[in-house]
Amino acid sequence: MAKVIIFTGAGVSAESGISTFRDSGGLWEKYRIEDICMAGCLQTNREKTIEFYDKRRADIEHKKPNHAHRQIKAICDKYPNDIKLITQNVDDMFEKAGCVDLLHLHGFLREVVCPSCGFIADIGYTKLASYQEHCPKCHELLRPNIVFFGEPAPKYSDMHDFLTGCELLVIIGTSGNVIDIRMLCEYADRTILNNLEPSDAIDDTNIDKVLYQKASVAIDEIVQDIELFLN
Ligand code: OAD
Numbered sequence: 001m002a003k004v005i006i007f008t009g010a011g012v013s014a015e016s017g018i019s020t021f022r023d024s025g026g027l028w029e030k031y032r033i034e035d036i037c038m039a040g041c042l043q044t045n046r047e048k049t050i051e052f053y054d055k056r057r058a059d060i061e062h063k064k065p066n067h068a069h070r071q072i073k074a075i076c077d078k079y080p081n082d083i084k085l086i087t088q089n090v091d092d093m094f095e096k097a098g099c100v101d102l103l104h105l106h107g108f109l110r111e112v113v114c115p116s117c118g119f120i121a122d123i124g125y126t127k128l129a130s131y132q133e134h135c136p137k138c139h140e141l142l143r144p145n146i147v148f149f150g151e152p153a154p155k156y157s158d159m160h161d162f163l164t165g166c167e168l169l170v171i172i173g174t175s176g177n178v179i180d181i182r183m184l185c186e187y188a189d190r191t192i193l194n195n196l197e198p199s200d201a202i203d204d205t206n207i208d209k210v211l212y213q214k215a216s217v218a219i220d221e222i223v224q225d226i227e228l229f230l231n
Contacts, residue, residue: 001027001162001165002081002082002083002084002162002165002166002231003082003117003165003166003167003168003229003230004079004082004083004084004166004168004169004170004226004229005083005084005162005163005166005168005169005170005188006072006076006084006085006086006170006172006185007084007086007087007088007169007170007171007172007174008072008085008086008087008088008089008171008172008173008174009088009089009171009172009173009174010014010088010089010173010174011023011088011172011173011178011195011196011215012066012069012072012089012172012173012215013063013066013069013089013091013093013173013192014069014173014196014215015066015067015068015215015216016049016063016064016065016066016069016091016093016212017063018052018059018060018063018091020173020175021175022175022177023175028113028150031052033149035048035049036048036049036052036053037049037052037146037148037149038148038150038213039150039151040150041147041148042140042141042143045216046085046141049144050127050128050129050143050144053109053128053144053146054127054129056090056109057109057110057123057124057125057126057127058125058127059064060091060092060093060109060125060159061124061125063091063093064093064096065093065094065096065097065163066093066210066215066216067095067216067219068172068215068216068218069093069096069097069099070097071210071219071222071223072085072097073094073098073217074097074222074223075189075226075227076099076101077098079226079230080101082230083103083226084103084162085099085101085103085107086102086103086159086162086218087102087104087105088105088106088174088178088179089104089106090104090107090108090109090146091109092108092109092110093121093224103155103158103159103162104155105130105147105153105156105159105179106146106153106155106178107145107146107147107153108142108145108146109144109146110122110123110124110125110170111123111144111145112128112131112142112143112144112145113142113143113144113145114135114137114138114140114142114143114155115137115140115143116135116138116140117135117137117140119135119136119137119138119142120145121142121187128142128143128144129184137144140175143207160199163184163187164187166187166188167188167189167190167229168184168188168189168190168191168192168225168226168229169184169187169188169191169192170191170194170222170225170226171184171191171192171193171194172193172194172195172215172218172219172222173194173195173196173215174195175195175199175201175202176199176201176202177199177201181193181201181202181203182202182203182206183229185206185207190208190229191206191208191220192207192208192209192211192222193207193209193210193211194210194211194212194213194218194219194222195212196212196213197212198212209225
């Protein structure tokens, strides 16, 4: 069981040039969640929903991991049995940094999935239609492998399993609007939070260390803290 959980959100990829969701200028200012990220959108608004995720996929093709992704990859490699990386992010910055064993809670942009038989394909950065619209196994319409609001999030139970053994929880770059940070912190003996600024959805008074600065800056101190904790 990993003693340290690193839990990340969109903020860790902000310095790679990937939009967050709720910061000023974030994706949910430009798009309405109910149009393209709610259960049912693929039935009522398939074209625009698919187009949105096609654009997101194309957008990350040339984006590169930043110092925070690379440092997290390095510390995970150093302590493979003691650290588990869990992310809400659907981008592939950790994969591009070389991480192989991370939990994507909300899906993965590069993948499409068949809602009927569960077939999954990594289509890279292409449009869904350029791959194929129908499942090669059962011919159902494929969809982005992303968890929409109001849909089950099957990886949440894995998250709770990993958190059960957690002693140090490091949270980086999430506003806490989707996953309740207080609930996460209840699992851990010690907690560290790094965001650019305070979030209305996070009560930081019970968090042991709070770093309001860029992840690329905070990460060196965080890595030192993890090392100290594990040694
Ligand atoms: P949000 O956009 O809600 O929050 C981003 C957080 O990152 C904010 O708290 C910022 O302060 C922080 N931040 C921004 N730039 C940063 C930087 N350079 N360094 C450190 N922190 C920075 O993103 P999430 O909390 O990840 O779901 O959003 C959760 C989920 O909501 C996403 O997984 C997504 C979205 O709807 C799906 O796509 C299904």
